[in-house]
Amino acid sequence: MKSILILGGDGYLGWPTAVFFSKRGYSVTVVDSYFKRNICKNHNINTLYPTLDLVEKSKIWYDLTGYEIKVVICDLRNHEEMRKLFTSSIKYNFAIDHKFTGIPETVIHYAEQPSAPYSVYDYKSANFTLINNLSVTNNLSWTIKEFDKNIHIIKLGTMGEYGTPNIDIEEGWIDINHKGRTDKFLFPRQASSLYHTTKIMDTDLLWYYVRTWNLKVTDLMQGPVYGNITTDTEIDDRLKTSFHYDEIFGTIINRFLVQAVVDFPLTVYGKGDQIRGYINISDTLQCIYASEKNPPKNGELKIFNQIVETFSVNQIADMIAKAGNEMGIKVKIKKIDNPRKEKEKHYYNPVYKGLKEIGIKPKLMTNEIIKKMIHEVLKYKNNINKDKIFNGIKW
Amino acid sequence: MKSILILGGDGYLGWPTAVFFSKRGYSVTVVDSYFKRNICKNHNINTLYPTLDLVEKSKIWYDLTGYEIKVVICDLRNHEEMRKLFTSSIKYNFAIDHKFTGIPETVIHYAEQPSAPYSVYDYKSANFTLINNLSVTNNLSWTIKEFDKNIHIIKLGTMGEYGTPNIDIEEGWIDINHKGRTDKFLFPRQASSLYHTTKIMDTDLLWYYVRTWNLKVTDLMQGPVYGNITTDTEIDDRLKTSFHYDEIFGTIINRFLVQAVVDFPLTVYGKGDQIRGYINISDTLQCIYASEKNPPKNGELKIFNQIVETFSVNQIADMIAKAGNEMGIKVKIKKIDNPRKEKEKHYYNPVYKGLKEIGIKPKLMTNEIIKKMIHEVLKYKNNINKDKIFNGIKW
Numbered sequence: 001m002k003s004i005l006i007l008g009g010d011g012y013l014g015w016p017t018a019v020f021f022s023k024r025g026y027s028v029t030v031v032d033s034y035f036k037r038n039i040c041k042n043h044n045i046n047t048l049y050p051t052l053d054l055v056e057k058s059k060i061w062y063d064l065t066g067y068e069i070k071v072v073i074c075d076l077r078n079h080e081e082m083r084k085l086f087t088s089s090i091k092y093n094f095a096i097d098h099k100f101t102g103i104p105e106t107v108i109h110y111a112e113q114p115s116a117p118y119s120v121y122d123y124k125s126a127n128f129t130l131i132n133n134l135s136v137t138n139n140l141s142w143t144i145k146e147f148d149k150n151i152h153i154i155k156l157g158t159m160g161e162y163g164t165p166n167i168d169i170e171e172g173w174i175d176i177n178h179k180g181r182t183d184k185f186l187f188p189r190q191a192s193s194l195y196h197t198t199k200i201m202d203t204d205l206l207w208y209y210v211r212t213w214n215l216k217v218t219d220l221m222q223g224p225v226y227g228n229i230t231t232d233t234e235i236d237d238r239l240k241t242s243f244h245y246d247e248i249f250g251t252i253i254n255r256f257l258v259q260a261v262v263d264f265p266l267t268v269y270g271k272g273d274q275i276r277g278y279i280n281i282s283d284t285l286q287c288i289y290a291s292e293k294n295p296p297k298n299g300e301l302k303i304f305n306q307i308v309e310t311f312s313v314n315q316i317a318d319m320i321a322k323a324g325n326e327m328g329i330k331v332k333i334k335k336i337d338n339p340r341k342e343k344e345k346h347y348y349n350p351v352y353k354g355l356k357e358i359g360i361k362p363k364l365m366t367n368e369i370i371k372k373m374i375h376e377v378l379k380y381k382n383n384i385n386k387d388k389i390f391n392g393i394k395w
Numbered sequence: 396m397k398s399i400l401i402l403g404g405d406g407y408l409g410w411p412t413a414v415f416f417s418k419r420g421y422s423v424t425v426v427d428s429y430f431k432r433n434i435c436k437n438h439n440i441n442t443l444y445p446t447l448d449l450v451e452k453s454k455i456w457y458d459l460t461g462y463e464i465k466v467v468i469c470d471l472r473n474h475e476e477m478r479k480l481f482t483s484s485i486k487y488n489f490a491i492d493h494k495f496t497g498i499p500e501t502v503i504h505y506a507e508q509p510s511a512p513y514s515v516y517d518y519k520s521a522n523f524t525l526i527n528n529l530s531v532t533n534n535l536s537w538t539i540k541e542f543d544k545n546i547h548i549i550k551l552g553t554m555g556e557y558g559t560p561n562i563d564i565e566e567g568w569i570d571i572n573h574k575g576r577t578d579k580f581l582f583p584r585q586a587s588s589l590y591h592t593t594k595i596m597d598t599d600l601l602w603y604y605v606r607t608w609n610l611k612v613t614d615l616m617q618g619p620v621y622g623n624i625t626t627d628t629e630i631d632d633r634l635k636t637s638f639h640y641d642e643i644f645g646t647i648i649n650r651f652l653v654q655a656v657v658d659f660p661l662t663v664y665g666k667g668d669q670i671r672g673y674i675n676i677s678d679t680l681q682c683i684y685a686s687e688k689n690p691p692k693n694g695e696l697k698i699f700n701q702i703v704e705t706f707s708v709n710q711i712a713d714m715i716a717k718a719g720n721e722m723g724i725k726v727k728i729k730k731i732d733n734p735r736k737e738k739e740k741h742y743y744n745p746v747y748k749g750l751k752e753i754g755i756k757p758k759l760m761t762n763e764i765i766k767k768m769i770h771e772v773l774k775y776k777n778n779i780n781k782d783k784i785f786n787g788i789k790w
Contacts, residue, residue: 130529188571
């Protein structure tokens, strides 16, 4: 039985990833500090529907399927807490068998503060984002060096690391010809938030450890994810992953879906010509799974661009408006002053072939999928707090 | 009277920088947490000669010259401590006039853990290096955004950020032509220690804030510094800057000078063909001064490569051996297994024109300068603890 450790297992992607691997016969342990829940409490943010905590969800998952997901609640900024996960001094907050599972073959590292607006909200949230995100990656690297350099780290990066350069975006690496000489480098990166900048730093940090200690790392440059439906969590509503529509943690498509159903004009920032790569949450799971099955060699940093298609903000707004209108919901679109500092008109041509080469079958956005998502959101329409949709966190 | 704030004012470069600006009529405040002194205490490291603390040195400087250098001892990882430096709630540990000087025109930011070996010594020193270096830069950026975006930040980077690429190293920026399109980027960087990697991250962090908040930053990519003689500190031995010859904080030339006088064969790591750019400590002061006089515009990140010439390790060892032998000291050279992970044979062609263009007159290494430095070290020969010269911190 292959053993897998998921850091940040309570998150939007962490929980469905845990369920996905559990269902496929892996021995899964999830770890979280609940900081996102705490931020939400402090900012009075509710998700579209309440989400049970990890212990509760894991109990339900076990009761329904007989599969055990072990749970540890701890703060991985603390190196000793990280070390414990790799030793028999681990204390599970939930387990059926409390015996230590053993050192994992793979660690999936989602344990980062994932919000761009939150990262620049004030100096405290900035410091938290910077220190949390880099400490966890650093502690993980040192721990893996200590215990077993063959453990595969799968780390979530972001397409935002690249920003919007005027040249084609390659998958992580670029050959630069300069004054008649050539070398291969990490693709140059320049992000548009502090959060995204911590991901650039993470990549530099991991690449340093990979080449110094021969670690094995896959860095997945993911675009904004949308949706909440993943096959394995569909068996019970209580297993659904969290769905944020607030300005801090909501990703653009999910926010727009909620705005559509409560007659809140879709908030297009600036001109709306900002293009990004997008991915359905169920494809995220496919990508993580394929990455797990195709580990790098020791001393190799594999980078994939984890998107399946690109859209401008205007295109997204138009697609959602069209689907909504066909469902009898009147969807308005409103261009507002861009609270973000970003290019609103830019070249964008990213390569994203690597994941398809290892077997991903992309689930592209369709009118039908949007309607299914709107239908899902409509079920919880009464929970939506319109005050939390947009307050204009600026940077 | 122009006001200048020097973070890390107790360090090898911090103190002589303070004296330099003080002598030239600037109102100078130095800040330090003494962490380097504490590390030295914990690791039982002594410098070539004892160095007085900042309060003692500033008192002497005032007694001898009538110039006041104000001193604050605090930990700038704490954002509130950073903020206080910009307000009348500042508490000086030493001052002649305890009234707040006012918001500085320039901040020189040296407040980082500067040792590559220490940064990879163990997970604690790694975490400290990462968190200290990035927190201080982050806290400084937020504070300057809050108080006055026209304050010029001069930040010490390192040539080590670039590593040893197979293409010419430009000054900070590069135009990349790729598949028929062009854009300008930070020069790609890939360092050979965690410390150097934190400097890459620093540059990314500052560049993010520069373009987001229109800050004014100069990032100086400095090579290893050598020497301890700076004109203004020569008036009294008690004002000399610290001189480290230990494996943790000693820079290569200073270490070799000490090894030469105590008959400890010069420790050439590996083949000795590693080429780096070097600079005399008195030129560091010139460069900082010229940078202060030539601030960037708001929204501009100026990058200079702060070196004046390049040498291989073998060349340095040979120069020191030659000078020593001419002085009647028998200097041996010994190639030892490289404890570092670095290329020992590589292309190296860095550009370093920018600082000359703003007036720097480089003080190049000569046989005479080496002899003067050996003479200086000989004065303190009896203080040297040979056990601290090399213990082989590996990475």
